[in-house]
Amino acid sequence: xxxxxxxxxxxTVREQWNLGEAVEACAKLGIKAVDPWRDQVAKFGLNNxxxxxxxxxxxxxxxxxGGMFTASDAKGRAAAIDDNKHAIDEAAALGADCLVLxxxxxxxxxxxxxxxxxxxxxxxxxVLDHARAAxxxxxxxxxxxxxxxxxxxVNTLRQALDLAGQIAPDVGVAIxxxxxxxxxxxxxxxxxxxxxxxxxxxxxxxxxxxxKDILLDRGMMGDGVIDLKxxxxxxxxxxxxxxxxxxxxxxGDWWKKPGEQVLKTCIERYNKFCK
Amino acid sequence: xxxxxxxxxxxTVREQWNLGEAVEACAKLGIKAVDPWRDQVAKFGLNNxxxxxxxxxxxxxxxxxGGMFTASDAKGRAAAIDDNKHAIDEAAALGADCLVLxxxxxxxxxxxxxxxxxxxxxxxxxVLDHARAAxxxxxxxxxxxxxxxxxxxVNTLRQALDLAGQIAPDVGVAIxxxxxxxxxxxxxxxxxxxxxxxxxxxxxxxxxxxxKDILLDRGMMGDGVIDLKxxxxxxxxxxxxxxxxxxxxxxGDWWKKPGEQVLKTCIERYNKFCK
Numbered sequence: 217x218x219x220x221x222x223x224x225x226x227x228t229v230r231e232q233w234n235l236g237e238a239v240e241a242c243a244k245l246g247i248k249a250v251d252p253w254r255d256q257v258a259k260f261g262l263n264n265x266x267x268x269x270x271x272x273x274x275x276x277x278x279x280x281x282g283g284m285f286t287a288s289d290a291k292g293r294a295a296a297i298d299d300n301k302h303a304i305d306e307a308a309a310l311g312a313d314c315l316v317l318x319x320x321x322x323x324x325x326x327x328x329x330x331x332x333x334x335x336x337x338x339x340x341x342x343v344l345d346h347a348r349a350a351x352x353x354x355x356x357x358x359x360x361x362x363x364x365x366x367x368x369x370v371n372t373l374r375q376a377l378d379l380a381g382q383i384a385p386d387v388g389v390a391i392x393x394x395x396x397x398x399x400x401x402x403x404x405x406x407x408x409x410x411x412x413x414x415x416x417x418x419x420x421x422x423x424x425x426x427x428k429d430i431l432l433d434r435g436m437m438g439d440g441v442i443d444l445k446x447x448x449x450x451x452x453x454x455x456x457x458x459x460x461x462x463x464x465x466x467x468g469d470w471w472k473k474p475g476e477q478v479l480k481t482c483i484e485r486y487n488k489f490c491k
Numbered sequence: 492x493x494x495x496x497x498x499x500x501x502x503t504v505r506e507q508w509n510l511g512e513a514v515e516a517c518a519k520l521g522i523k524a525v526d527p528w529r530d531q532v533a534k535f536g537l538n539n540x541x542x543x544x545x546x547x548x549x550x551x552x553x554x555x556x557g558g559m560f561t562a563s564d565a566k567g568r569a570a571a572i573d574d575n576k577h578a579i580d581e582a583a584a585l586g587a588d589c590l591v592l593x594x595x596x597x598x599x600x601x602x603x604x605x606x607x608x609x610x611x612x613x614x615x616x617x618v619l620d621h622a623r624a625a626x627x628x629x630x631x632x633x634x635x636x637x638x639x640x641x642x643x644x645v646n647t648l649r650q651a652l653d654l655a656g657q658i659a660p661d662v663g664v665a666i667x668x669x670x671x672x673x674x675x676x677x678x679x680x681x682x683x684x685x686x687x688x689x690x691x692x693x694x695x696x697x698x699x700x701x702x703k704d705i706l707l708d709r710g711m712m713g714d715g716v717i718d719l720k721x722x723x724x725x726x727x728x729x730x731x732x733x734x735x736x737x738x739x740x741x742x743g744d745w746w747k748k749p750g751e752q753v754l755k756t757c758i759e760r761y762n763k764f765c766k
Contacts, residue, residue: 321700322716326716327716327717327718327721328718329672329673329716333675360636360637361635361636361637361673361674362635362636362637362702362705364672364673365673365698365700365702365715365716366700366701369673371673371674371675372675374675375675378675397604397639398604398636398639398640398644398646399636400608400646400647400649400650400653423640425596425640425641426641426705427637427640427705428705430637430701430702430703430705440640441597441601441602441604441640442602443602443603446602
């Protein structure tokens, strides 16, 4: 089984392993890239995380996650900006290709999604110099509209590209099939993202029918309705040839299986359905 | 409590009452408009349904639902077209203002959402003459993207208007806040819908945080994040002044409460949060 071009977002095996165990298990199976989450790094230690990643020759296709810029008051927004600077520093220490931004939803008690979107633009602008100094590209991740209220008020690739375009030429996007597979005009927007050189990451999984949980029921590639080969064709057609990063939150299924079985399945399905 | 301008989609009280009971309970509280579902009409009988609606002087703000045009083979698509013609005839018998079209998702076994979208256009075209002859306007309802796979591959107001525009000037849209509240550029699209005279219905409820079930956890107006007054302002600004129709699927909450309490709450919340 060939894992060339495959990356594992470590949330995929978060219930099975700590960061060090997960990285070593990936390496053992020939997987050469990972994307860790901040809480995993915090638990394993930043220096230890950087070391195990380096020792195993891993590419870090992203760091999850910055963002969450929206808040009901100025103090909360300032705290978010400060926290994002820490995330940028951690991403730099890990040598991550980008910091993935899950931008934040509608603040508690608010019904103003357009106001939240303005807060996101302000927040990204406020951390951009810090990110440039640290040489950490920022990747806005549009999230599925079902997360608009509580996680991210940027909900289409088109909107993410509009936002990135308003901010700066060096702000990009992380394109996760789960979030945008349904988007009308997707092909044009992926092509546009390529022309604007904004594709910093490509995440994969599948959309299950039925979807039993709004957050924790993502499917393994091949088990759902997304045409992953066609999607990858659009991504490569747009000039991005970086790894495909598997990110699966699956409380009822994949998080319950042995980690090695999950990784082997990722490799198998990646080869069968994704390229 | 003033129920002027309020309509009740009868799915909101489907677990409590049959169609006749629901219509009479609405009338008793001064509610002058309803939108029944086909299965409710089938159970109560079409003639009986038409009679109780007429006897109670009810406006029928829509009939739920036509659509489901997508299928994995030509036979399935032909059956859907035939079934939609029956739905149109029933809508005419009930004097409905429109037939709401939930257009159908990605067919079983397919991963081709763009192909499904073409099937939808073909399906609507195939029933349009029948609808015109019956004087039943067709209203495409864009559904939230979380239903793209299994219920409707038309997922934004913008996309629904593009589709309607491709088909005919007299095809419209049903705008449900639950499905489109998050849509980037919503204000422009509602204004466009008004200019094109395509707003045939306005449905209301609320988006809950957290949302516990992808289908059956809609919120009562005021309990979620949608700015319903601002939304109605856009709808009226676009020239639609028809009733606001409450449509709440709520297996864990409102379907378990006494129907009269649900209706009274709808009236109260409508007055407080929606106008």
